Amino acid sequence: MDEIRFYQKPWFISFVLGILLLGIYLYDIFFQGGQLRIIMGIGFDLFVFLLVLLPACVFFYAQFVLPIHKHQERGKIGDRLWLHAFNGHGPAIFVKNGRLVERSGESEKEGPGVLWLDTASAVVTRTDTAFKNFLEPGVHFTDKDEKIASIISLHTQSHRIGPEKGDKPFDPQKENPTDEEQIKYAEVQARRMTVSAMTRDGIEVVPVINITFKLDATPAKGREKGSRFGFDKDAVEKAARGEGISASSKPEEMKHVAWNQLPALIAADLWREFLSKYTLNELFSASLDPLGEVSQPEPTPKEDEQESLGPVKAGFFAKILKKINDVFEDRLKQLIPEHEFTGTESDAPEKPAEKKDESKRTALQIINQMIRARMTQAAVVVLDECGRQAEGFTFSDEYKTLTERGLKISSVSVSGLYFSEDIEKQIVEKWTTTWMANAKADRSRIERLSSVYNANGRQKALQDHALTLSRAISKENPADIASAVKILLQRTQSDVKSNDRLLRRTTTEVEGIDEIINWMGV
Secondary structure, eight states: OOOOOGGGSHHHHHHHHHHHHHHHHHHHHHHSSOHHHHHHHHHHHHHIIIIIIHHHHHHHHHTTTSOOOOHHHHHHHHHHHHHHHTTOOOOEEEEETTEEEOOTTGGGOOSOEEEEEOTTEEEEEEOSSSEEEEEOSEEEEEOTTOEEEEEEEOSOEEEEESOOTTOOTTSOOOSSOOHHHHHHHHHHHHHHHHHOEEOTTSOEEEEEEEEEEEESOOOOOTTOSSOTTOOOHHHHHHHHHTOEEOOOSSGGGOOEEOGGGHHHHHHHHHHHHHHTTSOHHHHHSOOBOOSSOOOOOOOOOOHHHHHHHHHHHHSTHHHHHHHHHHHHHHHHHHHSOGGGSOOOGGGSTTOHHHHHHHTOBOHHHHHHHHHHHHHHOSEEEEEOTTSOEEEEEEEOHHHHHHHHTTEEEEEEEEEEEEOOHHHHHHHHHHHHHHHHHHHHHHHHHHHHHHHHHHHHHHHHHHHHHHHHHHHHHHHHOOSSHHHHHHHHHHHHHHHHHTOHHHHHHOHHHHHHHHHHHHHHOO
16 A cells, blocks of 8 residues: 655644635735724634534534434434544544454554444444443444443454364474474473363363354344344343453463353353264264154145045946056056165165165264254253264253353354374274275165165155156046046046156157057047
8 A cells, every 4th residue: 555645644734724724814914904803803813713604514514424324323423523633532433343443552542433334334332331232233322431441343253263274283392392393282282281182081172163153143134223233232242241351370371252252152062072982983983863853744745635546436437547557557666676676665764774784874973963053052962972863852051051141053064073083094094994894785685675666766766756647547538448447548648648768768668558558549
């Protein structure tokens, strides 16, 4: 950015214009009239300037300084402009996206000030002894004894704690390190200790924890009053009152704990609690039962479908439909490859053993599920010391704490695990010796699922086809069997021709249907 030259600065321009106007004024007084006229002119000019012109100008320009609409607010801006002329004004600060935008030292000024908050920001002010106001987005005027206590961002926030990309938290410190290397090593170790935890068998694991949250406030919609990011005075107050100071025996090491640091710290504590219930092998092996799984009932046919199927099953047309479906079913078995059509109804996932095997989870998945539950639900399941689900439920203290702080968690996840070099070698060696067995097990599982899904899909296709034919029969209401067969053939032909994949496989069958329809006559 180019430096502004002195003759371009406002004070220099004002000084030059003042000298010019003063010269014109003195010339008019001393060279255009007598002594009496000089005294009267000076008195009249001072009267007009001090009592009329100056207040009018201040009030006029006050209308355009800030986006306000009330006369009372315009008066307050005028008061602060007067104070600014005598250097008695307080801070004038703009808060954008939860951050201060100010000149150096602006917050330290004493006196009545102005705060302008965008739609994504809220501010809590204080006196020397207590909180004073909880301000929503907009323009606000502060008193002489009023300071900013906390700035609350209304945005949805995403925080990440743990090692950064390129960190090697388990590497030892170099011998004879430089000052820069010592500082970097200390920073890496600080990030490590923030999330470090131990498994049940005494293995240290360092993860990356990501969490997304915001104030528990509903965004304004349309022309509703409020912020599009959501503003709630109670939530802002709870967040501000929940801030604190980190404990330390040395005053110089005590730090301010902001309101938005709490969710990540809670997630780290929960990570330590749940990891201590599992061993390292359980962390990655799918051998644990899922938590809170509720089986969904099978969908039942809709009322209109039941009604349309009812008359057909009761009449003689049901026999015709069954024969046609049997013919198409046999033909589909011939057209579809054998490995895609090996499933039967007995292969469906009603078998308890197979269903249980398919739903196994790793300890890492359960830990993620439990951390989310403890931070987003009032009541959660209980895990024993080995990480298995116990009977009953318990109330979540973490959810209660977050609610009391006015926070709402959107998502939280634990990933990117770091281990010591020896542990990583063990994991790699174990994977090397077991990958073939795991791959075969996965292949077998995929083939079983494929058979089940193919069988279910085939059954569903036959049901849909039968439903379509029954509706055609009900709509046309044929008088005899010959008319009914003709309607069924025409509808079947229409369905086949409307499906490109089926049409490519049933070219001969479509020609046969055409010959039968022509033989029966139009």
